[in-house]
Amino acid sequence: MQSLIPSLPEEIIVDILARVGSCYYPKLSLVSKHFRSLVTSHELYARRSLLGCTEHSLYVVLCNRENGNYQLYALRQKANGNHSLVLIPSLPKLPRKGGFVAVGSRIYVFGRFKSVPQNAISIDCRYQTVHPLPSMNVTMSVSVADIIDGNIYLTGYCSNPTKMVMMVFNTETEMWEPKKTTPETMRGxxxxxxxxxxxxxxxxxxPSYNFVYDPKESKWETDKMLNMFKWRKARVVDDVLYYYDSGWGVLRAYDPKGSSWVVVNGLEELLADARFSDWSYTGSYGGKLAMIFTKTTGRTKVIRCAEISLERRRQGKEIWGKVEWCDDVLVGGDFYVKKTLDVIV
Incomplete structure (x- = not known):
């Protein structure tokens, strides 16, 4: 095959590679310098998009407790079918107190960087390139960040005087909107x-309060039913919130349409495996959940990840989960998850 492909026209080679899963690109880049340039080319990803061959990939920001560094990893499938977290090289050290948001193939990062002058960058995961963004016009310690309709909303504290504000970044125009005020009840x-x-x-x-922000109405409100549980490290699939309640050893789900909580069924074996982990984290990508937790084998710490597909039953009153796979994705070291991101490549 190696002798046949180089003799094909360039556009045919790109068309073939565009139909191959992106998880194989690291291996294909080892074939030759030509392949290495092709798997990071704009032509290849434009062709993937045109053919509808793009895929949802899970990216994870991990903190290394041994040195305090925050680095970006991608979940990859190995040749034997198992999965592993692979470090994305050649990126600046990510901010400890930062906001991370995935939009298509890009990851937007906001915070205080040690190695770059900006306080906002984007990472194009197709080419593993970093692009500076216009800096925020306020000095702000980002607490949370997420995206609605192409706008990234960042909430945090600024100084002089100390107060909580909301900043909005438009990903289309790459411009910041004037800062927004937050309710007095949120401060502190x-x-x-x-x-x-x-x-x-x-x-x-x-740990104590819940707040809901509607950007269309520029309105803040509360949700008493959501406040029934102290949900942490949660993710959303089809407008339903999921989080692992380690105290009860169950996966809980909250549907805002019915203002109701349910326990996800069918995951007893997986949750028993995660019961005594040091920490756990819920991620989502491509309409599925990813549950990430730690295990210790002898003196070696292992990060384990399970992919969970979800099904609504009894007119949506019940939610059932099915474990598609569960692998040790990172062996050794002392890490914890800062953020999981659903990236399209």
């Missing part, structure tokens, strides 16, 4: 906050 909270988007609204939670 949201230092260790969670944020998800459901049905066009931002749901924010810290």
């Amino acid at each position: 909270y949201l230092w260790a906050c969670e944020c998800v988007v459901m049905a066009g609204k931002m749901y924010m939670s810290d």
